[in-house]
Amino acid sequence: MNIEEKFATLGVDNAPGQESLRKDHSLDLRGPALDGIAVDFSHGDVDAHKPTPGSLGLFTEGVLLTGAGQAYTPYRGKSSILESLAPRLSGFTGAAIDPYSELILTPGTQGALFLAVGANIMPGDKVAIAEPDYFANRKMVEFFHGEMIPIPLVWQTQRDKAGLDLAALEKAFQAGARLFLFSNPNNPTGCIYSADEIRSIAALAAAYGATLIVDQLYCRQIYDGRKYTHLCAESERPDNLITIMGPSKTESLSGYRLGAAFGTAAVIDRMEKLQAIMALRCGGYNQAVFECWFNEPEEWLAARTEAHRQIRDDLMAVIDSVDGVSARPTEGGSYLFVTLPELDVSLHEFIRIARAHAAVTVTPGTEFGPQFHHQFRINFSQDHDAAVDAMRRLFRLMELYRK
């Protein structure tokens, strides 16, 4: 394999946010264009759900008051911010976190994931990945020359657990996988792993000496009083465990590129070494914004979660009203993974048509696993009315393509 062949598999053409760069070929447009407010469901809308109050002020203070001491920090992050953030993350998750040895600040949670994976894979290593799961996971494994073992997540029919195939996970460990990477809440389905599932994953990893990377990006935004289990706080855990969080989603701070990873000191050390050659550090001034994370005004999180629950419910009502269309109601986060009936155009073709003819952008299921030809993902952190109307438009258009 040469470098061109290696990168040929790492496509970004269908990735969220890249749609504007596509050179669309001629599309099979049917019926009149459906007018309405354009909605880009490929990511959240931080105009509709604003960044955490005070975030820009913290950035500005960092530039003007702290100055050079904020611009340059150790690679793992500014010590005073690590000291301040670690107890807040501990308080939320229930895990003990030493600020100096067990925590690193990164350019977004994507940066944290890349560092965690890059610090744990050698070429040829087998890596277990849930399927469906965050699209970058598989790409990172490919980039680092790992060998992916997909672990099915049978999410559709479950309600009290995510539906991970634990037997398949054990089989992957038996086959030599020493790393398992998964998101909880799951991206793209929005389902939450049960306490039993989390304990089983932890026990299996411990038994086989495997490393776990748990992407908890959306773990603050849980609906309907559901219980969320932090693997990092379980008494039985593997020796090597990295938990990843960040304020890009619920907190709408994605534009600042802030992420955090905490866990096993030896792994955090390796992640810092990689960060030193990757991007040096999480943006120095940007780090100042961490101070508002887990420090939001009283009731802020409850109000944000409630606003998103309302959008979820009203989108689910739209979804449930269409014959042959289904989705598991989101349990945590802002994603819905919607299953479509058979169409007479391909999924990718229909998604391009929806963008061109109904001003609705969604992400194809194939980004989350090659077999998801009948699914698309939406991030419903959008203006409520615009989102509901956009989903209605999409399904109205879909009727013209139903087989």
Added chain:
Amino acid sequence: MNIEEKFATLGVDNAPGQESLRKDHSLDLRGPALDGIAVDFSHGDVDAHKPTPGSLGLFTEGVLLTGAGQAYTPYRGKSSILESLAPRLSGFTGAAIDPYSELILTPGTQGALFLAVGANIMPGDKVAIAEPDYFANRKMVEFFHGEMIPIPLVWQTQRDKAGLDLAALEKAFQAGARLFLFSNPNNPTGCIYSADEIRSIAALAAAYGATLIVDQLYCRQIYDGRKYTHLCAESERPDNLITIMGPSKTESLSGYRLGAAFGTAAVIDRMEKLQAIMALRCGGYNQAVFECWFNEPEEWLAARTEAHRQIRDDLMAVIDSVDGVSARPTEGGSYLFVTLPELDVSLHEFIRIARAHAAVTVTPGTEFGPQFHHQFRINFSQDHDAAVDAMRRLFRLMELYRK
């Protein structure tokens, strides 16, 4: 090799900016502590030389006025910023740059370097690296499982060229290297490649089908009316060429983590794919700050360069006054690579002593090549008087350790 062994070689303990995390063992301190303003020469001081006027205002506008359109951008950067920046980079370098296919915005120039190297190395590939050169270069090659071929830079005695061993470069290409990565002005020596050298490098790379990555981070800050040759504007160039620049140094915008790479479209495409899984993008809000780059107030660059020339001259006077100490006067950028006489403690030990006993932080030469046991690098973008006094303290202390 396992993952622990791989990372064991990627040390960051002696890297610039990491000094505050060191757990120093007991040091052989001699004489009284030398008082003075602490100076950290490991990087520039953005309090002494302020960020470009208007930079914070652009960031704030990006957050408040552009909002969601600034927070999320395509992975390679916001289209309007690419469109605006490309002609300015073309105007400066003389190279044609298509904004849509030949330019990518990155989290700092470190991010650009990592993407460029990661998009051009497969495990086992031979890579030519100048020595001395930027410390991360060798680490990136190791991280990506490349095999480094050092190309000596005989900088000490030259004045009209950098002193790259072109015969060694051709030999490396003959031995199979298909990538050469170098900085111009050179980091750490501050010397500039002559037009002849640049043309020879370009011709050799073209002849052997090699890819060039040229790190031009400090190319706006050239002293004494010297001619700087942009390889990207030469008529004879290799097919695969990436040029890297950014406003972190001369412009003191490091805290925003901004970098840019331009060149061969196919390589930029691969870099974007890697950026998509590395950190998604250069921080969205941060990208707004690019608007002040190559858009500075009239005379701003001249004044900044002149201030640094003055510091260079006054530091060179200190260096020249000490027996057995030498440095090649900086031709571009803010680095001096200072050669010390034999001491009766190791270089690393002396550097720790200088930090503890004279409040002066410098970077050991061994970060730039394993053989540089008698050198240290300073970034003299500091307060003028504090810098001159700090260098005097360092050499006064050094006398107590001279062999």
